[in-house]
Amino acid sequence: MTKTSHVLVLAIAFGLALQNARAAPPQQPRPEIFTDLLKCRDIAMDSQRLACFDRQVADMQAASDRDEVVILDKAELHKTRRTLFGFSFPKLPFLDGDDDAKKEEEGFSRIQTTIASVKNLGYxxxxxxxxxxxxxMTTEPIIRRTPKAGMTIEIRxxxxxxxxxxxxxxxxxxxKRVG
Structure with a gap:
């Protein structure tokens, strides 16, 4: 094989690997307690399947009571994202969701709310x-109007x-977010 052939084979292999990487994005691994619950569906005999579901649901309830498992619906996830708006965090898989939903969510790129209180820091x-x-906290001065409780604010x-x-x-x- 010539040097050009090696480069061509390498380029094709790289292209295929890249295409496969795009085609199947890695999924977040599900907790074992959840996958064990899903396995109950595969049991053919009704009484054994029901016993499996009862056992796994009891285990999941116990894990939830010990705060080892947290279940959030989309509304609760949106509320959590909004509460954390302005803080810098590493990528957390449970806060990610899909990119289109994040772009559309008002709470992800901006918030609009009311001022509860203000404190003059000087200058x-x-x-x-x-x-x-x-x-x-403002990091540059507000010149024209003094902020007051009850005023609306948009942070983006x-x-x-x-x-x-x-x-x-x-x-x-x-x-900048300070607390």
Whole structure:
């Protein structure tokens, strides 16, 4: 084989590997307690299948009571994402979901809420508590209007991991999540 043939074979092999990697995205492994529950469906005899389901559901309930298993529906997941908006975390598989849903979710790229309280930090900077308890701080001064409890605020993701906050009709200022 010539050097050109080796390069061609390597390129084809790489292309096939890349295509296979795109075609089948890796799935998150499911907890054993859940897969054991699913295995009960494969039992043919009704009484044994029911006994298996009863046993596995009892195990799952006990694990849930010990906080070893947490079950979230989409609404609860959305609420959790919204609560954590503004914090930097490593990629957590249980918060990911599919990319299209994340792009569409209002709570993922921006939040719009009401200011619960404000604290003057001096030099035109403010610490702002939102109605859900989240604490944000302006990193540049607010010049035109003093923020007050009851005003609406919209905080959105900006470039390079930063956030911009706009209080009512004032100009947007850089902000960071502090609590």
């Amino acid at each position: 035109g900077k403010w610490q702002i508590q939102l109605e859900d308890g989240a604490q944000w 993701r900006a470039s390079m991991g930063s956030f911009m906050g706009k209080i009512e009709d004032d100009r947007a200022v850089r902000m």
